[in-house]
Amino acid sequence: MTDTLADLVIHYGLTLIFTATFLSCLAVPVPTSLVMLSAGAFSAGEDLNLWACAAAALAGAVLGDQAGFALGLRFAGVLDRAKGKAALSIAKARAFTERRGGPGVFLSRWLFSPLGPYVNYIAGATGMAWARFSLWSVLGEIVWVTLYVGAGFTFADQLEAVATILSNASGAAAGLVVTLGLGAWLWRHSAPRRRRPR
């Protein structure tokens, strides 16, 4: 896996890095973290330019976020047509993104990155303000790119070690968020007709 990808990165360079980060922001399963790590590693040996790699990765990621947001926005109309209970949940989701969407977008860029693409779609579909989304998206992507390209650059000679540890850790972080979210939902729904404090 590492060797095939590294081979692709060295031969297709910036185009590949840009495409990988772009696609991964749309939930296309591309091993982007490995691509960025290899790019960083080859920059350490001066085969590639560190800043150019980082710029290509960042451009792809930010444009990918925008594409995901736009797609979500396009299908927002479908949500508007919802009635009854569904409409209520959608209204709640909108209120939530409005209140806490910013940090959510930011953290789902790098700390819980497997969740990122879905947050893009949801942010667009629930009508999060574009400027706010974009600001947090750019900030988050800067952290993501710096983290992975930087790790590749710093630990160039231990590429495989860093790749396996980072990919498992980010899986665990994203899993934890979903587990906690589901757990909270189940907890609220676990008591039959409990009197709600008002």
Add this chain to the structure above:
Amino acid sequence: MRRLAYLWRNHRIASLAFALVAALTIGFAIRSALFAFYWSDPASRDQQVQGWMTPRYVAHSWKVPPEVMQAALGEVALPDRRRTLEDIAADRGVPLAELIFVIETEIARFRAEQAVE
């Protein structure tokens, strides 16, 4: 327990999803910990020279000056950027394993010299 029984009756899919995601999370956490433990041993960190690597990458990762790689490749300057060892072997029509062997020998020779000095 009553809560659990209630959930199982009324929100079975959500309960199953919760159990699955929780198990996945624990699995990923254990894997990260195991890998971190495994790679913390310097012995398992030693990379082998491979076809996807470039001369510059090898020089950087094995911490040898470019001259060592130049000597191994028999060139006055390092070849073009973004040429892997596989590319170079193909250009010259030599087996990759042979090229890698020469490089490893040259690195070993350099390190032995360093140790003496």
